[in-house]
Amino acid sequence: MKKLLAVVAAAAAFSANADTLTVAATPVPHAEILEFVKPQLAKEGVDLKVKVFTDYIQPNVQVAEKRLDANFFQHQPYLDEFNKAKGTNLVSVAGVHLEPLGAYSSKLKKLDELSSGATVVIPNDATNGGRALLLLDKAGVISLKDKTNILSTVKDITGNSKNLKFRELEAATIPRVLTQVDLALINTNYALEAKLNPEKDALVIEGSDSPYVNILVARPDNKESDDMKKLAAALHSPEVKAFITEKYKGAVIPAF
């Protein structure tokens, strides 16, 4: 038993030394961007391992618990809320891109075509729900009690002249019910996966003044490590800028 433990410990220590960086990411575009920089990092001696998640809690939890080194899926407002609620101190290492949230419809071509009593579907999680409502407020479709509260909920709507009915669904499911509702607020990563084109299909979309830049996140104890610095530098390279612009055609915008 002791010998087995010694061998396992040695193997663990060995793999810790062989510059491996494990990063959690959502599939599109985050994991794709990471896969793009993987060869470059390999040349610099860093073995980048990308772990794909589709949930927005686990990537932060596992980095905080030191089971993963970093994650790449969220923006600063979401990270701030998470740190506050969970008592963690995860930090942003580098801002990479912006995925504007957009409003889509299979029935309407313009926002003012919204009829009375129309159904609007928004994400049911705290940050994205608030973000969706803020976008609608900015577009003049509704009025919110506090236009700066990123955690606004349906209960904070003070002006709803078209008597719109709001339904809250899990963000990933919203593209699938597009044909059943009048307006759907969809995160770009899910829109891209559902083959929607944010540039062409969105009736209204967030501008580049959005605070929702997606960031590479790590812990205070490893954010300055050599490997992390190499990853941050790779993510800010002109090659990545070109990759993002060409592949996502304006649906995802480089933020550097």
Next chain:
Amino acid sequence: MDALNFFANVDWAEIWLATIDTMIMLFGSLFFTVLLGLPLGVLLFLCGPRQMFEQKGVYALLSLVVNILRSLPFIILLIVMIPITVLITGTSLGVAGAIPPLVVGATPFFARLVETALREVDRGIIEATQSMGATTRQIITNALLPEARPGIFAAITVTAITLVSYTAMAGVVGAGGLGDLAIRFGYQRFQTDVMIVTVVLLLILVQVLQSVGDKLVVHFSRK
């Protein structure tokens, strides 16, 4: 008073609505699950190995369909069934949109439990009824099903409680319910008070279902 502040996040009106949603989803889907699952279970039993209408081919096919439906994770079933749900109820959203997938998810499970309950029935009773010249229908309705009543009520109880946990996923299609609140506010927004309230309510619901079920089983076991 700390105790009062602890429940600050709980919106009792929302909890009440969520409870109603869970009840409608539960009893709505349970009704159709029993309606569809009972005949399916009887069919599975009759075609089964060494049973009255042993039909290896039919049994294998039925078994395969049942197994496939039982293997699908419920959340996948919810999403994959969206076009079918829309055909049946006109929408895949809300409580109405959750019931068809709940029924499709629970019926194969219930049918299997019914099949098991029927297999437990003393063969002597069936043979006695057969020797008295009863038709197949008479055997099923006058001998088989009545004898299997305790097992069937136990199966309904187990299925009902399983459905309660399935309804937690219904939030994905905007159907609400207590499980949805627990996930969205308890888990995603770290509101522990909401989590506690919803879980306690679900606990009470399950306890009541189990108690009623147990009483029904005892009532029908006239041994």
